[in-house]
Amino acid sequence: MMLNGAEDEEKWLAEGIAGIQHNAFYMHQALDSNNLREALKYSALMLSELRTSKLSPHKYYELYMRAFDELRKLEMFFKDESKHGVSVVDLYELVQHAGNILPRLYLLCTVGSVYIKSKEAPAKEVLKDLVEMCRGVQHPIRGLFLRSYLAQISRDKLPDIGSEFEGDAETVMDAVEFVLQNFTEMNKLWVRLQHQGPGTVREKREKERNELRDLVGKNLHVLSQIEGVDLEMYKETVLPRIVEQVVNCKDDLAQYYLMDCIIQVFPDEYHLQTLETLLGACPQLQPTVDIKTVLSRLMDRLSNYAASSPDVLPEFLQVEAFAKLSKAIGKVIEAQIDMPAVGAITLYVSLLTFTLRVHPDRLDYVDQVLGACDKKLSTIPKLGDSRATKQVVALLSAPLEKYNDIVTALRLSNYPRVMDHLDNGTNKVMAMVIIQSIMKNSSCISTPDKVEVLFELLKGLIKDMDGADVDELDEEDFKEEQNSVARLIHMLYNDEPEEMLKIICTVRKHTMAGGPKRLPYTVPSLVFSALRLVRRLQGQEGDIVGEEVPATPKKIFQLLTQIIESLSIVPAPELALRLYLQCAEAANDCDLEHVAYDFFTQAFVLYEEEIADSKSQVTAIHLIIGTLQRMSVFGVENRDTLTHKATGYSARLLKKPDQCRAVYACSHLFWVDDQDGLKDGERVLLCLKRALRIANAAQQMANVARGSSGPVTLFVEILNKYLYFFEKGNPQITSAAIQDLIELIKTEMQSDSATPDTASDAFLASMLRYIQFQKQKGGVMGEKFESIKL
């Protein structure tokens, strides 16, 4: 019958409304003329319109509301005994003479309301009678609305604490009993609605039922509003009764809604004290009930409650909230075999959130949750579901966000296990989250064990995972990832050199597995991290002589050599060369001549064998010269060998200007501006002269090649060197030589074929100004410069 079109339904509704209006009109007339008999007759006729079976709940509600409004007027009339002259007791009987049950019960409820207000009978008796009599309506929709009417008119008449209807014989218990009974009956009707009519319209019916659910839920709301429902009563009576009904009704829609209702309407502290009952119900619910949402909401509420005030925390401990929740979740997951992975994980996420908020100090709890989740995940082949993956990420991110400190998370033994269940892509994302967390909070990871664990977590970034499709990698992402790893390495730090060395070894172990693509990113960080340790050891070397110390600079340098050598598989000779030079410098500071020499050797080998590109060579040679210049550890022989090599390389560069620059740079190798530094003026001059020759040659080559002489830049630059050494007191550099050079430059500049070059002009002018300045300053230096005639 319900299957007919919406149009028909509209028509039926219109007819119903017309019927109500018609009879209401006569009822009003009777009310105005104080005619009780007629009033009862027409009100019963009016209410008969509610006997229809043709309307959907939505439309029926409209009809009900019309009747409801009319009943308010009737109630006013009933209240005023002077109008109808019948005592309320008699009236209560009189309305029961109606032959049809539905109008009879609506009228009975209406009079009942007046009856209670009159206080001629104890409220509890009337309420009990009403709720009992309503059993006569077994039709789901009609019954629900009737009982909803009963709930509505009785709301302000319950014998609650502090209510005017509370008496010696009437306790709040009676009020509770009444509401509970009405609730139970309504729920039964609501559930029964599901089984009405043919099975083909299930979906439609579920929708209809959803529209009606608040009628049922309102009872729970009323219960929560009863003042007298204290914790004790809630625990002993209210909750067990509700739960009993929820479990027994065996209807997924009702169970889900009502569980949620319970959680939402009753206070948090009640939930906390009755966790056992509430959670005990969960595994008993139908397998199709969305328990995870229910439990999540419960845990959300509880954690909000915990966050509301620190005073409530002892309560949580006292009732062992965590243990209970954890157990309940386990049971639910066990009971609902068909629950998808995402459901189970969501539950764990909620539990974890709860734990983190309520027991931030209990790391073991967090680990337990992760452990349980890992156990569950192990039973599933592999996470393919993207929603499930998301939940796992949420699960793993939660502790990081909470503690702001990866160190804490690293203590969670189950953390990596859970992470292992992620697919490669997500694993990387998670790893990035971890690194970002470390960076953001500048957490310092200070023990080798933790480093070990951390790298285990990050292995998705550290090395190629099995089955990962390398081609798919986005270059940008990869760079960012590896840069993050490089940054991370600097966060691994311990003040104890020994520990630090262990950390370095651990990092090395992991990074070495990274393959040629990753090494260029990770090795420099590692090297500098090690060098930092070396520098620290430098200071305390004296104290630890003679002991069997594992962390000696020597040892570290050995390690460094190996690390840098690993770059050969990349290959990245320029990088390796720089690193060698860095190491050499560190070795120099540690006074380890052999080590430093060895590093230089390595660097030279690289230069010779690997660096073929001329531009790279130029850069490399300048680096070598710069580093070598600063070395103080070498004996004469070693130093000679190395400087010789360096000058040799410089002279063999491909382009003349490069040669020239490298050679005049070499001049510094023979003049170290320290107190006891090497000062070999002659060889300095030799270098500069050689540079001049090369510059000349370059000039001529330019003339031949292009018909114009190149810029005088090289000369100007060489002049600068002259001036430097002149000022530093190199006896081989004379004012005459400087004068000559200046002359030469000027001539070159004025020649027709010269290409003007503003940069060199400025450079020259600046130097000339400097000479003037020194002259004017006077003193020893002034006298010295005085000899330069411009």
Next chain:
Amino acid sequence: MNFLIGAFKPACNISITFSDGKTRKQVPMKKENGQTVMVPLFQSQENIAGKISIEPFQGKKIEHNGVKVELLGQIEMFFDRGNFYDFTSLVRELDVPGEIYERKTYPFEFSTVEMPYESYNGVNVRLRYVLKVTISRNYGASIMEYQDFVVRNYSPPPSINNSIKMEVGIEDCLHIEFEYNKSKYHLKDVIIGKIYFLLVRIKIKNMDLEIRRRESTGSGANTHVETETLAKFELMDGAPVRGESIPIRLFLSPYELTPTHRNINNKFSVKYYLNLVLVDEEDRRYFKQQEITIYRLQES
């Protein structure tokens, strides 16, 4: 003309008044012509006393062979209308033969009259009580006047009044257990009870409780049974499920009931039944009928 008219008109006016007529309770009674009149109410063992006054019309005299008043209890079967069976007949002679010239008043009294049966007005039978005044005359018909009154007899609450409890059903289809709190109800009583559904495999639409009256007249082969449904009271709307229990509360006062009459003077019986009717969605009816006894309780 005058004479002629006078011949058809009663020669006198007879009025019957009860000595406690002003205070005695009056109850409505339906006459044969459908009109309702108020008549006095008596019960068994009461004294019925009063006055009868005879007033001849102006200038008339009545010659008579005597005046008497009778108290009659009659049963009238409608298939045998006009033929009264008197189960009670008491006579008081009021006057010896003579003449009445002017208004004359006679007191009368029937003391502690045994009136075992209640007045009853049914479908096929009527039981009535009447006072009949007769002025017998030598010539012409006797002059008669009637005054109806109603008799109701009250019973104390029965010492034994068991509840009616029964389990009925159709195998594998419907199984119910019902209970009415008593088997004997007074006229203003209320029936309390419940119906408990043990098994429901049919789609019930609603359930009613009916009060039925069964009036049987005659005896033997001539027995005539008439059944009326006096009340149809909806107990339940919609289909219950197993385990539901539906309350019954039916007030009897709105219905026009009489006490149960069993074999009144071998002429008739009036019995009452409660009929529990379940109607399914195909409008099939399932019912179970139980007799209840109705009695008149002395109103305090």
